[in-house]
Amino acid sequence: MAKTFTEELKKLQNNFISMGVDVNEEIYQATKLFLSSNHPDKNIVSKQDKNVNQKEVNLEEQALNLIALQQPVANDFREIICILKASSDLERIGDHAASIANEAVHLKAVIQDPDVERIITQMSLKVRTMLESFLNSYYHNDSYESKVIAQEDILVDKYFVQARKLIMQEAEEHDLAIDALYNYLRVIRLLERIGDHIVNLTEWVLYRNSGELVELNPGKIEPDLVRRDLEKNGNNGLIENKDSK
């Protein structure tokens, strides 16, 4: 029994990682679609998202079969629960990416704000690096790395706050651009949510190792953190981004 189980579990883990890679690509394509005016395939993300959704369904089915037939406990059980729970977070990230792509399709190019778009690029890059690192930490079952990744979500939150501020300023100046600005707002919000879901993913790696359910989201542990940091450092974060470009 143990051998069959180990083999099946390996397959499950590989499928999970493959799903993660797909979701990462989805985020990349979605932001690219949103930021470039002439993307060759406007439906690419929705196709990818269908694929990801199907993968999640398959993964769940596999996991449920393993639970029903092999009745795992302790480590083995946590391993499966980790995948079950993390796969729904991954699937949500995919949904958010699809929503970003959807904003792109409906985007009215009344106004373009290069500062906001620069932040969107940064956010997208950040969450994708976080997701990649997560997959790496999952593969190596590295709780320490997971904790480090979760900490990085604070950067995503900061980008979000900064971008929102810029968008609101813009909105005050250009009444007519509200629709387009609303698009921006939606996209940064979705990227911020993606960051939160990645933190959830890292929490499942910890659960898998220790059996403990912990909150790793820095913004949830300390709701005031982002505001305080930004007040202290002014708008430095954004200016640094400009410099580094």
Added chain:
Amino acid sequence: MQKYDLSKSYVKEVTSNIALETDKLSVFYGKKQATYDISLKIPKNSITALIGASGSGKSTYLRSLNRMNESGNTNVEGKIIYEDININSPKINVYEVRKHIGMVFQEPNPFAKSIRGNITFALKNHGIKDKKVLDERVVSSLKQAAIWDEVKDHLDDSAMSLSGGQKQRLCIARSIAMQPDILLLDEPTSALDPVSTGKIEATLRELKEKYTIIIVTHNIQQASRVSDYTAFMHSGHLLEYNDTNTIFNNPAMQITNDYISGHFG
């Protein structure tokens, strides 16, 4: 098989009321040592499961608790503390011990008597003659063992006509009739089908309101379903003792994890 360090163990300190405690209990079959210094505190009104592979010493340990390991060249060292008395002493009357600590075996083994006779046999031997008392005990013990409804109309039929699961519940009733404090069960459902097993498990959960139950089982799922505490034994060593929830979610020892996951044993 992977090598494990048997000198390391994790034993949770139980602070609630203790029904039975062993202190460095070692059992020897001749020169062969079957269990090594097992120190364990069994909490009152709870179900404690002893799990472990064949030959891990769990049955040996269980049988020591009501002094059944005393034939021939078997030697039991260490203390078994029940109500502040070390009952592992030649001065202690074993029949008195067994009145307080009852045992149910793997194979249902009712006497070839009537159902009623099975219950009253030991009571009569202990000098209870009053028919009213005997009848009361028959009813109450059969009810507690959750078999009353099935047998109440033919108490004078032979116990041999019962099904396996019913026989086993009758054996539990027979043990309860002596009004023990502690009930020891040695794989009580391994010869039974899932439905009878389910009934026995439900019975045990009700019985723990009144008694302290220690159960040896090979069925990991059974241990996780019925017990409050689980002790994992291997090669005569107690390697982990914790509440069942923790053992099955997040055991402290790698060897426990591997055993309950079916990686060996």
